[in-house]
Amino acid sequence: MKWEPPANPSCAGNRPANTPVRHAAAVIVFVLLLRVPFLNQAIQGDDVDYLRAAEHAQIDPAHPQHVWFIFQGAKVTMQGHPHPPLNAWFLAALLAVTKDVNEVTYHAAYIVFSMIAGLAALALALRFTTEPLLATLLFLTTPAFVINGNSLESDLPFLAFWLAAVALFVKAVETKSARWLTAAAAAMACSAMTAFQALILVPILAIYLWQKRRDWLAGWLSILAIPAALGGWQLYERLTSDVLPAQVLAGYFKTYGLQTVTNKLRNAAALTAHLGFPVLLLSPLWGRHSFRFVWFLLAFLAALLMDAHMLFAVPFAAGVAVILYCARARRNFLAGWVLIFFAAALILFFAGAARYLLPAALPVALLVASIHTRPWLIAGITAQLTISLMLATVNYQHWNGYRQLVHRRAQDWENKRIWVNAAWGLRYYAELAGALPVVLGQPMRPGDIILTSRLALPVPFSTGGGALVPVEQIPITSPLPFRLIGLDSKSGYSAASAGLRALDIRTGPIDIVRIDTVVERKPTLSFLPMNAPEADQQIVSGIDRLEENRYRWMLRRGVLLVKKPPSDAPLEIELHLPEAAPARRITLTVDGAPIADRTFAAAGTYKLRTAPIRVAEDSATVTIEVDKTFQSPGDQRELGVILVSVGFR
Numbered sequence: 001m002k003w004e005p006p007a008n009p010s011c012a013g014n015r016p017a018n019t020p021v022r023h024a025a026a027v028i029v030f031v032l033l034l035r036v037p038f039l040n041q042a043i044q045g046d047d048v049d050y051l052r053a054a055e056h057a058q059i060d061p062a063h064p065q066h067v068w069f070i071f072q073g074a075k076v077t078m079q080g081h082p083h084p085p086l087n088a089w090f091l092a093a094l095l096a097v098t099k100d101v102n103e104v105t106y107h108a109a110y111i112v113f114s115m116i117a118g119l120a121a122l123a124l125a126l127r128f129t130t131e132p133l134l135a136t137l138l139f140l141t142t143p144a145f146v147i148n149g150n151s152l153e154s155d156l157p158f159l160a161f162w163l164a165a166v167a168l169f170v171k172a173v174e175t176k177s178a179r180w181l182t183a184a185a186a187a188m189a190c191s192a193m194t195a196f197q198a199l200i201l202v203p204i205l206a207i208y209l210w211q212k213r214r215d216w217l218a219g220w221l222s223i224l225a226i227p228a229a230l231g232g233w234q235l236y237e238r239l240t241s242d243v244l245p246a247q248v249l250a251g252y253f254k255t256y257g258l259q260t261v262t263n264k265l266r267n268a269a270a271l272t273a274h275l276g277f278p279v280l281l282l283s284p285l286w287g288r289h290s291f292r293f294v295w296f297l298l299a300f301l302a303a304l305l306m307d308a309h310m311l312f313a314v315p316f317a318a319g320v321a322v323i324l325y326c327a328r329a330r331r332n333f334l335a336g337w338v339l340i341f342f343a344a345a346l347i348l349f350f351a352g353a354a355r356y357l358l359p360a361a362l363p364v365a366l367l368v369a370s371i372h373t374r375p376w377l378i379a380g381i382t383a384q385l386t387i388s389l390m391l392a393t394v395n396y397q398h399w400n401g402y403r404q405l406v407h408r409r410a411q412d413w414e415n416k417r418i419w420v421n422a423a424w425g426l427r428y429y430a431e432l433a434g435a436l437p438v439v440l441g442q443p444m445r446p447g448d449i450i451l452t453s454r455l456a457l458p459v460p461f462s463t464g465g466g467a468l469v470p471v472e473q474i475p476i477t478s479p480l481p482f483r484l485i486g487l488d489s490k491s492g493y494s495a496a497s498a499g500l501r502a503l504d505i506r507t508g509p510i511d512i513v514r515i516d517t518v519v520e521r522k523p524t525l526s527f528l529p530m531n532a533p534e535a536d537q538q539i540v541s542g543i544d545r546l547e548e549n550r551y552r553w554m555l556r557r558g559v560l561l562v563k564k565p566p567s568d569a570p571l572e573i574e575l576h577l578p579e580a581a582p583a584r585r586i587t588l589t590v591d592g593a594p595i596a597d598r599t600f601a602a603a604g605t606y607k608l609r610t611a612p613i614r615v616a617e618d619s620a621t622v623t624i625e626v627d628k629t630f631q632s633p634g635d636q637r638e639l640g641v642i643l644v645s646v647g648f649r
Contacts, residue, residue, distance in 0.1 A: 020126055023133045027118045030140060035111045038150040038392060039104045042399035043428045045494070047152040050088050051101060051428070053078055057085075057092035063241065064088040072423075073440030073459030074636040079241070080248030084233055086193035087154040106152060113160040114149050120163035121362050127170060128334060128366050134377040135369035139362045141381055142278045143503075146388035147395050147484070148355045154194050155355045161191035162201060162359050169205050173212045173219060181218060185225040192229035200344040200359075202226055204337050211333065253350075254633070263350045263497075269306055269316065270352030270496035271345055276318030277354075277502035278361065278384065279368050296321045307490065311501040322364060334363040352496030391503060394478045398485070398510045401476035402426040405513060406433050413449060421461065422453035426513065440637060441555055443541035444468075446520040455487055455511035462541045465561040467521040475509035486510040523619045526563040527572075527647030538562065540621070543643060551576070554640045558624045565648040568612040571595065573624065574644040577603045583626035583640050590620050605644075613648070622646055 043051070049069070057064035064085045065078040094109055095101065121139050125132035139145065148155045165187035172180035188205075192198040202223055209219045238244050299320035303313035323342060326335035341360040349356050369377055406429040413433060420430035421438040430451055431437070443464040444450065449471070452458050483489040483504045490499030523538045530543075530552045542558035554575075571590065577583060577600060586608060588596040596610050613620075626640040 020122075023122055023126070023136070024119060026133060027122050027136055027140070028115060030137065031111065031114045031118045034140065034146060035107070035114055035149065038396055039107045041103060041107055041150045041396055042403040042425050043101075043103065044151055044395070044399040044425045045153060046424075048424060048428045049078060049081065050091055050152055050154070053081075053085065053088035054091035054095045057088060058096065061089075061092065063237075064092055065245075066241065070437040070439060072457065072636055073438060073442075075439075076252075077248065079237070079243055079245050080252045081245075082249055083154045083158075083195050084193045084230070084245075086190060087152075087157050090157065091152060107150065110149075110152060110156060113156040114145075116160035117145075117156065117163050120160070120167040121365075123167040124163070124170065124362065125366060125369075127174075129370050131369055131374060131377060134374065134381065135366050137381050138369055138377065138384070139365040141385040141388055142358075142361045142365070143384075143388045143391055144274075144354045144358050145361065146385075147392045148358070150392060150396070153355075155358060158191060158194040158198070159358045161187050161194055162198065163362060165191055165201060166205070169219075169222070170208065172222075173209060173216070176213065176216065178218065181222050185222040188223070188225040189229040192226045193233065196230065197344065197348055197359075198226050199230065200341055200348075204340050207336050207340075208333050264346070266492075266496035266500065267350050267352040268346050269303075270492035270500050271342070271349070271357060272319035272323070273303075273312055273315040273492070273500060273502045274319070274352070274354040274357050275322055275342060275360070275364070276320070277315040279322065279364060280315060280318055295324050307500050309490070309501060311503060311505070312490075312499075315502045316500075326367075334367050337363040338367075351494075352492050352500075354493050354502070390480055391482055391484060394480050394482050394510075395484055397478040397480075398476060399425045401510075402513070403429050405474055405476070406430055409515075410434075417445065417448045419444070419448060419450045419461075421450055421458045422513075423456040426451065426453050426456070426511075441542050441544065443559070444518045446518050448518045450516045450518070452514045452516065453511055454514070455485070460545050462539050462543070463518050463537060464540045465521065465523065465538055466518040467537050468516050469519050471515040471517055474513045474515070476511040476513060477509040481505050481507050483510065487512065523561040523563045525647065526565045526569075527645065527649055528560060528562055529645045530643055544637065551642045551644050553637065554624060554626070554643045555638050556626055556629050556640050558640075558643065560622045560624075560646055561619050562622055562647045564615040564618050564620060568614045569648040570612050571610045571622065571647070572649045573608045573646050574605070575608070576605045576642040576644065578642065579603045580630060580632070581639065581641060582628040582630055585627035586641070587625045587627075589623040589625075590615070591617075592621070592623075609649075615648075620648075 052067050052069055053064040056067035060066060065081055065088060067078050068075055069078065094106055098105055118136065118140055122132060122136045125135040129135045165184055168180055168184035168187055172184050188201065191201065205223050209216065213219060234244055234246055296317045300313050300317035303316040307313065322338070326338045329335040330339055338360050345356055402425045410433040418430065418433065418435035419438050419442065420427045420435040427437060435451065438459045438461050440459055442461040444461060444466065445464055446466050483491050483506045484493040485491060485498060486506055487510065488508050489504040489506050490501050491504040492498060492500045493503055521537050525532060525534050525538065528535055528538055531546055531550050538561045540559040540561060542555045543560065544553045544555070546552055571588065573588070581603065585599045587594070588610070590613055595613060596608060598608055600606060629638040629640050631638060
């Protein structure tokens, strides 16, 4: 059977009058069965950020995102978050009613968005396919819908409002009804207040209106609800806080290097694989009527050069075939929808996550469903649902592992200083148990306990002159061999930086959480090269990791412990001032007493040597401070100067 969309976009035909009602009831039951097993899903991913905003909304409901938090060891504001505050407001309302975060209650409340998305998808399927229920179920079993629908992030709220806007707009255009058009405009505004990418909906709806009622002025004006909502919110924020969220977001893009060419290319490759993965089981690419099989083969061979693994190469080739088909059938509304959204995703996004393509999942499902027989669709839906549920189970076990770890050990941490060097769910539950997030260069004290995740890019910290002693290593894993994210995984499901595959097959741990404690240790060297093995134990704070096995960057203020010399001796510091570093003035203190203050005229390598110093105790605390710092692109550290060695000579 040839992969062609139906000639008549309205496929209602002679269906019995009660068919849509029966289909709607089936969709509601299916969504409930899909979500109920995962109601106790642990807090995961970016859930933590939205919950912070919801907590802040209890004291400033008009500005839920005016909250500061630690991200990768640096203090940042959520005003630059890529999602407007509607999802945070929804969580804030739940928090105001429940007074505390409860996973079961909150996930039950979020089922409403899955319901809206499912019913809106059915409404569109009734107009664009002859098998509306099966087409809707094909969409609802998409891995990203099954997995990410169990989070508190904005993906499902955004998808719900997006699909509702399309369904209501199509109904309004077909009936030329002001009532349906008003409802569609409201859904558009809600989608805009959930995610910036709602702007992509403008050209998609414009295409449908142009095809059907190009002279309907009210329809054209209604589409402006999206830019009006986003613009109004930006203006409100500018007037009430003197900050433009889009400007803060652009600053984050620059600071973290999110829109680099490398990121964009990986984003494009991963998104192409995610586009093709859900249709593999039903794609007509395998038949003799396939659309230009040669293109599929060429794309497959090209994918092998990027990652010679079938979990990337085959979905990537299928994704290319979908794009090429839609390009050929671009006058069809569904094909145009896929093309416009995918092209925009390549421009706007940088991480290549599968959830980014959720708004394009429905038109792909409708196109695929329009060319298959009922038995094929049922078999494909069954297979896709099985895979999606297994992946959702792995996801559940991953995040639940952090929750169980903290619950088991929380009692042992009472009356102790606990630090969490992690992100996402582990950090959330550790903070509930009294832990504090590690800040870049954070000095520790003897007796401190530190939880570190190997998966979440740990932040460098100082042992404060003590020694870091391992206590325990706990693997976080799943008995199922699938991985959406993991230590050895090449899956790009959540981020293309980890790999390009739609998913990966692994049996090793998803993450390993290390628990360490700090014990007191006396300094052993009176002269400390930065590449000495003892350096990590004698650095207290403000001096970063070893680089090129020779030197370390110092931040604005560095503190070290050095052993008392056999007799009075000068303190010598070798440092380098790079051309990019604005620091010129160096101030030294020993045990709190100023001993040197020197200004250098230009960049270069210098040795600063003092007069002989008498040290009263067994060790001396040396503090080095610079007058200015700077940030390198993509680096969150406030850099001062480069240290080569410090100590008594």
